[in-house]
Amino acid sequence: MVPLAAVVAALAVGAVLLGVFGANPITGYRALFTGAFGGPDELAATTLKSIPLMLVGVGICIAFRTGVINIGGEGQIIMGAILATLVALALPDVPRPILVPLVMVAGAVGGGIWGAIPGALKAYSGVNEILSTIMMNIIAGFFMSFLLEDWLIEPGAIRIQQTKRLTQNADLPILPGGTRLHLGILVALIVAFLGYLLLFRSSLGLRLRAVGHNPHASRAAGMKVELSITQALAFSGACAGIAGAVLVFGSESHRLIGEGGPLAFTQSAGFNGIVTALFGGLHPLFTVLSSYLFGGMLAGGISLQRAVQVPQALVIALNGVVVVFVVGSLLLRARVQRWAEGDVQMEGRA
Amino acid sequence: MSDLFTVAIITATLASGIRLAVPFLLASLGEAVGQRAGVLNLGVEGVMLIGAYAAYYTSLESGSAAFGLLMGLVVGFAMGLVYAFITVVMHAEQGISGIGIYLFGLGFTDLLFQKQVGTPKKANKLEVKPPDWLVENTGRAGELLFSHTVLIYVAFLLVPIVYWLMTKTTFGLNVRAVGENPQAADTLGVSVNGVRTAAILFGNTMAGLAGAALALEIGFFQQNLTAGRGFIAIALVYFGAWRPVGVMSGALLFGIVSSTVVTLQVHGVISGSVSSIAHMAPAVLTVIVLVVVSRRIGQPAALTKPFTRDG
Amino acid sequence: MKPQLAFRLLFALLAVFALAAAGCGNDDDAPEAEPAAPFRVAVVAPSASNDLAFTQSMFDAVNVLVEDGQIDEFAITDGTFIVEDAGAAIRGYASEGYDLVIAHGSQYGGPLQEIAPDFPNTSFAWGTAVETFGLPNVYSYSVRSDLGGYVNGVVAAQLTDSGVIGVIGPLEVGDAKLYVDGFATGARTQNPDVDVNIVYTGSFSDVALAAEAAESHISAGADVLTGSAQMVVGATGVAQDNDVLWFGTQANQTALGEDIVVASQVYRWEVVLAQVVDQVKAGTLGGETFIMTFEGGGLDIQFNDAMSIPAAVLDSAQATIDGLSDGSISTGQ
Numbered sequence: 001m002v003p004l005a006a007v008v009a010a011l012a013v014g015a016v017l018l019g020v021f022g023a024n025p026i027t028g029y030r031a032l033f034t035g036a037f038g039g040p041d042e043l044a045a046t047t048l049k050s051i052p053l054m055l056v057g058v059g060i061c062i063a064f065r066t067g068v069i070n071i072g073g074e075g076q077i078i079m080g081a082i083l084a085t086l087v088a089l090a091l092p093d094v095p096r097p098i099l100v101p102l103v104m105v106a107g108a109v110g111g112g113i114w115g116a117i118p119g120a121l122k123a124y125s126g127v128n129e130i131l132s133t134i135m136m137n138i139i140a141g142f143f144m145s146f147l148l149e150d151w152l153i154e155p156g157a158i159r160i161q162q163t164k165r166l167t168q169n170a171d172l173p174i175l176p177g178g179t180r181l182h183l184g185i186l187v188a189l190i191v192a193f194l195g196y197l198l199l200f201r202s203s204l205g206l207r208l209r210a211v212g213h214n215p216h217a218s219r220a221a222g223m224k225v226e227l228s229i230t231q232a233l234a235f236s237g238a239c240a241g242i243a244g245a246v247l248v249f250g251s252e253s254h255r256l257i258g259e260g261g262p263l264a265f266t267q268s269a270g271f272n273g274i275v276t277a278l279f280g281g282l283h284p285l286f287t288v289l290s291s292y293l294f295g296g297m298l299a300g301g302i303s304l305q306r307a308v309q310v311p312q313a314l315v316i317a318l319n320g321v322v323v324v325f326v327v328g329s330l331l332l333r334a335r336v337q338r339w340a341e342g343d344v345q346m347e348g349r350a
Numbered sequence: 351m352s353d354l355f356t357v358a359i360i361t362a363t364l365a366s367g368i369r370l371a372v373p374f375l376l377a378s379l380g381e382a383v384g385q386r387a388g389v390l391n392l393g394v395e396g397v398m399l400i401g402a403y404a405a406y407y408t409s410l411e412s413g414s415a416a417f418g419l420l421m422g423l424v425v426g427f428a429m430g431l432v433y434a435f436i437t438v439v440m441h442a443e444q445g446i447s448g449i450g451i452y453l454f455g456l457g458f459t460d461l462l463f464q465k466q467v468g469t470p471k472k473a474n475k476l477e478v479k480p481p482d483w484l485v486e487n488t489g490r491a492g493e494l495l496f497s498h499t500v501l502i503y504v505a506f507l508l509v510p511i512v513y514w515l516m517t518k519t520t521f522g523l524n525v526r527a528v529g530e531n532p533q534a535a536d537t538l539g540v541s542v543n544g545v546r547t548a549a550i551l552f553g554n555t556m557a558g559l560a561g562a563a564l565a566l567e568i569g570f571f572q573q574n575l576t577a578g579r580g581f582i583a584i585a586l587v588y589f590g591a592w593r594p595v596g597v598m599s600g601a602l603l604f605g606i607v608s609s610t611v612v613t614l615q616v617h618g619v620i621s622g623s624v625s626s627i628a629h630m631a632p633a634v635l636t637v638i639v640l641v642v643v644s645r646r647i648g649q650p651a652a653l654t655k656p657f658t659r660d661g
Numbered sequence: 662m663k664p665q666l667a668f669r670l671l672f673a674l675l676a677v678f679a680l681a682a683a684g685c686g687n688d689d690d691a692p693e694a695e696p697a698a699p700f701r702v703a704v705v706a707p708s709a710s711n712d713l714a715f716t717q718s719m720f721d722a723v724n725v726l727v728e729d730g731q732i733d734e735f736a737i738t739d740g741t742f743i744v745e746d747a748g749a750a751i752r753g754y755a756s757e758g759y760d761l762v763i764a765h766g767s768q769y770g771g772p773l774q775e776i777a778p779d780f781p782n783t784s785f786a787w788g789t790a791v792e793t794f795g796l797p798n799v800y801s802y803s804v805r806s807d808l809g810g811y812v813n814g815v816v817a818a819q820l821t822d823s824g825v826i827g828v829i830g831p832l833e834v835g836d837a838k839l840y841v842d843g844f845a846t847g848a849r850t851q852n853p854d855v856d857v858n859i860v861y862t863g864s865f866s867d868v869a870l871a872a873e874a875a876e877s878h879i880s881a882g883a884d885v886l887t888g889s890a891q892m893v894v895g896a897t898g899v900a901q902d903n904d905v906l907w908f909g910t911q912a913n914q915t916a917l918g919e920d921i922v923v924a925s926q927v928y929r930w931e932v933v934l935a936q937v938v939d940q941v942k943a944g945t946l947g948g949e950t951f952i953m954t955f956e957g958g959g960l961d962i963q964f965n966d967a968m969s970i971p972a973a974v975l976d977s978a979q980a981t982i983d984g985l986s987d988g989s990i991s992t993g994q
Contacts, residue, residue, distance in 0.1 A: 021465065045749060069445070071392075071581075125641045128588035128649070132640075134581050135633040142630045142863060149623035149833050158790055158803065159834045160767040252748050253771020259835075260707055260742035260768065261865065267743050271449050278446045302749045305738055311709065312740030313460035313573070320396070320454025324432075327447050328440040362880035366873045373869070460709070460740075468711045470894045472901075472917065568872045568895045573709060573740075577867040609873060615860040616827070616877045622861070623833050629863040 010325035014318045023308035035303020036296035042303075044179035050295025051250070052077070052243040052266075054188040056273025057280060057287035058195040059115075059239030064282050065199060066232035067212035072118060072133025073240045073270025075140035076111035078262060080241020081248045082144060083110030084170075085152070085163060085256045088249070092167035099169045104187060104245050111241015112234045114140060119233030123226035129233065137270070141262035148258035161258035172250040184246040188288070191239055195284035198235070208232050243269055267298075275323055297322065354617050361490045363613045364606060365497060369567065371605030372505045373398070373560045373576070377583035378590065378597045379512050380556025386516065386592055387549035388529040388652040389437060392448025394557045395580025396455025397429045401561030403459040406571040407466060410473035419476060419501075419562050426558015430551035438543050438550065441656035452580070460573040467571070476501060476566040501563045506598070508556075513594045525549050529650030532657040542657045557583075589640055592650070600636065607632040699733030700942065702726075703754035705747050706765040710739040714891050714911040715836070719765045722930035731938050741766075748772030755780040761941055762786075763934075767835060773799065777947075784946040786937050789836065791950055798946035802933045804953040804960060806836050806889075806910065807843030807994040808985050809926025812962050813887060813908040814847025815981045816924060818855050819974050820906055821885045827878025828859045829871055829888035829896050837889040840910050840926070843992045844887055847981070858883065868895035875899035897921070915965045924964045924978075932959040955986050 015025035036046050056073045063070035084107040091099060118132035148161035155164070172182040199205040210218045211228040219225045247265065248256050257265055276294050280287030301315035377394050384391050391397075401422040409418030433451065436442045478500040485492040516522035524545045527535040532542045557580070564579070565571055582604060589603075590596025611628045614620045620628045704723060706716040716739055726732045736759070738750040747769050754762045755776065764773050764787045774794050777785050781798055788802035817826050826848055830837045845857045858881060860874040872895035875886055879899070886900050887908035894917060900907045901918040909917070909925035933951040940949075953959030962978060964970060984990035 017461070021461075048745075121637070121641060127637065127640050131585040131588035132637055134585040135637050138578065138582075138633040139630045142626045145832060145863065146623055146626035149626060153834070156791075158767050159838055161832065161834050162768060162771075165771070251745055251771065252775045253744060253768075255771060257744055257768055257771075259744075259766075264742040264744070267745070271452070275446050275449055278443050299749070302738075302746050303753065306736070306750055306753050309736060311461060311464050312738070313457045313464065313709075315457070317454050317457030317461055320450045320452070320457060323450030324436060324442075324447060324454060327442040327450060328436040358880065362877065366876055370869065370873060464709055464711060469713045469717070470917065472894075472898055475898070564869055568868055569898045570868055570894045572866060572868050572891055572894065574866040575868055577864055577870070608870065609877070612860055612862075612870070612874050612877045616858045616874070616881045618858065621859065625861040626832065626863055 006325040006328065007322065010318075010322040013321050013325075017314055017317065018308065018310065021308075021310050021314065023310050028304045028308040028310070031307030032297075032300035032304040034300075035307075036300030040177065040179050042299065044177075044181040045299040046292065046296045047181055047185050048250070048295075049267075049298045050291045051184045051188045051246055052269035053273050053276045053291035053294055054288050055191055055243035055246065056240045056269050057277035057291050058188075058192050058284045059236035060274050060277035061280070061282045061284050061287055062195060062199060062208065062239070063115075063232050063236035064277065065212045066208040066228060067215065068119070068122065068229055068232050068236075069130055070115065070133055070233060070236045071130055071270075071274070072115065072136050072233075072237065073273050074262060074266050074268075075133070075137035075270070076114045076237040076240035077244040077247065077266045077270055078140040078144050079114040079244070080107035080109075080111035080238075081244030081256055081265070082147065083107065083241070084245035085166065085248055088166045088170040089152070089163070092169065094169060096169045096171070096173075099167070100172065100183070100249070103170050103249055104242055107241040107243075107245025108238040109241065111244060112238035114241070115237015116230055116234035119230035119237075122233070123229040137262075144256075144258050144262060144265070148256070152256070154255075162253070163255045163257075165254050166248070166256075168254075170249050171254055172246065180252075182250045184250040187242065187246060191242060192284045192288045195239065199284065204231070240270060240273070243273075279326075354613075354619065357490055359613060359617070361494050363609050365494050366609035366612070367602065367606030368494075369498065369502060369605070370608050371601040372502050372567075373564045373579050374583050374586055374601035374604055375505045375598055376508070376560035376563060377557045377580060378586040378601060379508055379594060380553035380560075381584055382587045382590065382592050382594070382597055383512065383516065383525065383556075384549045384553030385587055385653055386529045386650055387525045387546045388532065388650050388655060388657075389546055389550055389553075390444045390448065390654045391433060391451075391550070391553060391557075392445055392584065393429075393433065393451030393455070393580075394448075394553075394583055395576055395578070396448075396452040397426055397433075397554050397557035398561035398564070398576045398580045398583075399455040399459045399574075400429060401426045401558030402565035402575050403462060403561075403571055404558070405562035406473050406565040406569075407462070409475075409566060409569075410467065410471060413474055415474045415476040415566050418473070418566060419559075422558045422562025422565075423555055424558075426555040426561070427551060429558065430554030433554055434547040434550040437656065438546050441658070444654045456574060459571075459575075463571055463573065470570055470572065472569045473565075473571075475499070475569040499567065501559075501566070505563070509594045509598045516594070521545075521548070526650075528657075529652055532652050532655075536657070536659065546657070585636070588649075589636055603639065604632045604636060607635055700731070700761075700938065701734040701736075701759045702732045702761045702763065702938075703759040704735075704737045704739075704763045704765055705741055705750045705754070705769065706737065706739045707742045707747070707768070708740060708891065710737055712891050713894075713914065716765065718912055718928040719763065719930050722928075722934050723763075725931040726934055726938060729935075731935065744768050744772060748776065751785070752776050752779075755783045755785075758783075760784060761938065764788075770794075782946075784937075784941045786934075786947075791952065793948055793950060797948050800937050800940075800947045800949055800951065802930070802937075802951040802953070804836075804928050805992075805994070806840040806926065806928075806960075807846075807992045808954055809910060809960055809962055810840040810843030811847035811850075811985065811990075811992045812978055812981050813910070813924060813926060814844040814849075814857075815851045816970075816974055816978050817844070817885045817887065817906070817908055818848040818851035819977065820923065820970075821855065821883075823882045823884045824852070824854060825856045825858065825878075825882040825884065827875065827881070827883035827886045828857060829874045829878070829886065829893055830859065830861045831865045831890040831892065832863060833861050836911070839994065840889045843994065844908075846993050851977075856882075862892065864892060865890050866892055868892045871895040872899050875905075879903050879905055913963050915963075915967075919965065919967050922965045923968055923970065924962050927961045927963050928953065929959050929961060932957055955982050
């Protein structure tokens, strides 16, 4: 099995890195695995890490299958989180069974708008979406920074970039089982299933995929290509926006935190979600699986770092190596060849 | 506020903007050539970081910034070999590969910095500059044009060179052919994978150079030194519609707007948390300018698609 | 689209993870109840332990106590800028039986509030912060960085010839804002006509933009600069090239430019930490807040001996420190 060899090779490179730092690779990898899958608490931690990846990944499936490259997950997560936070601040007394769904919807709307803008810019003004989504990430990052420096900052002597603890009525309920796993996983699974239905079981999805497959033929067949592109990025952004809401209301802090920069809040899910979606074959349900494995790598990385006392930078580098090695392996080659034959085209408008 | 529009301040702001534009310009020129050949590299940020660290560390240890610059180019080239192997030989998905390289570069350079250098130390900067008499005898214009270090002139000199390369040479013709219609190029006897590999090597070497320019301009390295510049460079490729002059305009726009925001803060026009709003300006203006100009130029038709004979 | 293919890939990945673990066994490794009962301390911090700033100041402090023999074992998880990850690390150390877990980041309060009650026999220290959530096993600590900023400002205003001083910060929050505001107040108290220009670069890591901010300050006439956070190293380089004076904070930055760094505000967390460790050893696990000031030596202004600073200026700095300590001077914070 080639991917197996690729992962082994990646782990070997990682072992060398660990060795250079005077850490025992065996101890390290054992901590990585047990930290990710070693017990109920660890499985829960992995699941929690994977939720944003699943949500962003499902959105990426929708965009990429429509032929739109969405690099804007980071910004869409942030804007979803901001709108959801504002709703929770405005309506603290709404009962929990209503407020929790409401803030999720607010997240979807915030992220959806932040996706629809580059979508419309691409469709109607010819602005390339890679450019606009990268710029929208920057804008969203500074906007969050501004809000948490100013309007939304927690009152108090220590001015740090976070809101006050948000209303308990918006807390995502912890699922039974004694772990920290919360309702966010159900939200992610539902969104993944809806994403699957949208893409493969609805006429809208058929149109989106047709546009992704061949925009010219779709236009010739009377489809509104511009509308489809805007819709795809809006849906994609909405999924990421829900991830933003989950990151706020499912966090232990129960608040929006901007301290440490935008990546500290998004946990880079906007980028990592692209990886998991493509590993999942741009299929929402398989994206759930690949996100779970990626989540395991992230959760295990924290244990590895603690067990063998290496800098967090090593864990990030290791993630990169695993991604590069696995994607470079031959099994994917077969799939990519099929893409080249036209299953999925990532071509823009000519 | 009234003293804001003096020649001295405007000159200083423009000069600062030009310096800020250089890493964008170098990385973006390289990425544009790669994309012209049909290869998207989302890993520019990672390669820039690796180039920056290599240049910084070499300069720190050897005392020679020129040697550091060379190492920046070498590791950029080496990353190009890696990326070419992954994407051209192994046909890996370019989006994922690039993000993997970004993560690797971000983590690996931070790791090396912590292991090899530790607390920030100043390395020698690359301080080859035009002769002083040139600045002294040309007034404000001289300060704007002749006060920079050599890499800044190299970067702007590369604009016509890349233009010439892409439009007037067989290599450029082949790059464009391979990016638009690899099957046809193959039929005509062009080595699609060979040309793509060359374009990738050029692009990554330029990214390494961009990182080196960043590190050697300031003489320091820090975790995440590039602070998102690699991603902005990718965006500017689209701003410039794959053309060197367009890319340069984008880089200058971004750099000068950034330096203007800083100038406005220094002179008290913008203060406090409003600064964060002001820092959005380069990103917002880039999008707005593109909407207004609205050049509907399609991207290379075979971008992100691996080449196979039977495909 | 062949989903089986994707599934096989994922399965393969899972299999490898399982293999990797199977080769390693699965026994528990929490070392407990050793004869001398060593005192074990763990730190979780948001940036690198050698950042010459916030995290390093704590890293160095713990090492001071390790050398003094007050701490027997020391573990650190640094670079934990994601708050949820910090929560996981804090929980991990607590469950491994560390005696004192230091959550060295203001933003870690949320998780800590959830975690601390689960480990009533573990002591937690959290900073920079001024509250303990009413929990009996949480200490908090903070530092009045505005005090050192004020002193730096007083000195800077006396050393500027042009009457223009440039300040570079990351964002208008936290420790940086406290320092910058204290600095500006101090400088203006000394000389009401002095211009204190402030740039917030919007980033903790953008060294190049910090360098350009320094250039911009200098072209606006500044001959003294200061700044807070990791990215200011870029500005110190520019200051050195232009022979402009520099004032540092969070760590002694003299090494960044021996001929331009006048003084640095230094945090000596070991002063607070020693008290915390003593109290934990005596059985008091928390409930107190420590705020470092010049009194007690937790806060210090370290002048660069290689610079020839007029005696009158040094005297005024000491007078300011005394005034801030006895309450006759206020930074307005």
